[in-house]
Amino acid sequence: MTSPLPPLRRIVTGHNDAGPATVKYDDKATAKIVPHDAALRSLWITDSSPANLSSPGDNADAEVRIINNGSIFRIVDFPPRSSGHMHRTISIDYVIVQKAAVVLVLDDGSKTPVGEGDVVVQQGTMHGWDNHRLMGSLTGDFAFGRSARGCWKGTEDRCFVPGRVGSLTYTAS
Numbered sequence: 576m577t578s579p580l581p582p583l584r585r586i587v588t589g590h591n592d593a594g595p596a597t598v599k600y601d602d603k604a605t606a607k608i609v610p611h612d613a614a615l616r617s618l619w620i621t622d623s624s625p626a627n628l629s630s631p632g633d634n635a636d637a638e639v640r641i642i643n644n645g646s647i648f649r650i651v652d653f654p655p656r657s658s659g660h661m662h663r664t665i666s667i668d669y670v671i672v673q674k675a676a677v678v679l680v681l682d683d684g685s686k687t688p689v690g691e692g693d694v695v696v697q698q699g700t701m702h703g704w705d706n707h708r709l710m711g712s713l714t715g716d717f718a719f720g721r722s723a724r725g726c727w728k729g730t731e732d733r734c735f736v737p738g739r740v741g742s743l744t745y746t747a748s
Contacts (some may be wrong), residue, residue, distance in 0.1 A: 582606070583650060585618050590629065600633060606652060614652035614711075617729045621646045624719075638733055647718040653677055653706040661703045668697040675712035678705040 582603035589599040603615040606614035617635045621627070624644040652671075653659070661682060689695055706708040706712045 583616055583618075585635070587619065587633075604635065604650070611656045612657060613659070614649040614654075616652075618648045618650065619646075620648070636734040639719055645714070645719075649716050649718075651704075651714050651716055653712045653714070655706060655709050655711055658705045659699055659703040663699065663701040664718065665699045666718045667699070668695075669699065670695040670717075673713045673715055674707055675710055676708070677714065678707065678710050679703075680705055693707060 582605045585602055585604040586598060586602040587601060588596055591597045598680055600624075604616040606616050609615045612707045622645045626646070657682075661680070670689075672689050672691055672693050672695075674691060676688060679687045679689050679695055680703040681687075686705070703733070704714075
């Protein structure tokens with residue numbers, strides 16, 4: 576699957592060698608297809624908190640994963656008529672639906688429609704995203720580090736595995 580949506584323009588500011596603010600990157604964030612045909616665009620990744628404000632490289636090129644005290648800013652395009660697998664990361668995620676709509680599926684069996692402009696705050700929960708529409712849907716995902724270590728009681732079989740891809744850590748079905 577290729578994303579039907581055009582590349583997103585990404586503008587990153589920083590400082591030049593003399594100190595004033597400057598545009599470091601003004602480019603297109605192209606999509607990478609990940610399991611289950613979602614198109615993922617990594618826009619910026621940090622590996623610490625507080626973040627390094629003078630990072631020399633393009634932090635969007637870093638390997639996408641949840642890391643201790645780090646953050647990930649990405650855009651996810653869910654393909655039409657798709658069902659995401661249940662997964663979990665031990666992180667706090669702020670999800671903003673930008674275009675169309677998705678359904679948030681939780682392991683308690685609940686299914687919550689989430690529309691344009693809606694925001695979801697996920698606190699390390701087991702979840703999946705379904706898109707029942709005929710068009711792709713676009714979400715912005717801001718994931719912040721591991722907010723806890725290990726697993727919560729009763730969820731050991733659905734625990735975050737260090738080194739696996741951040742919000743694409745799948746459990747066996």
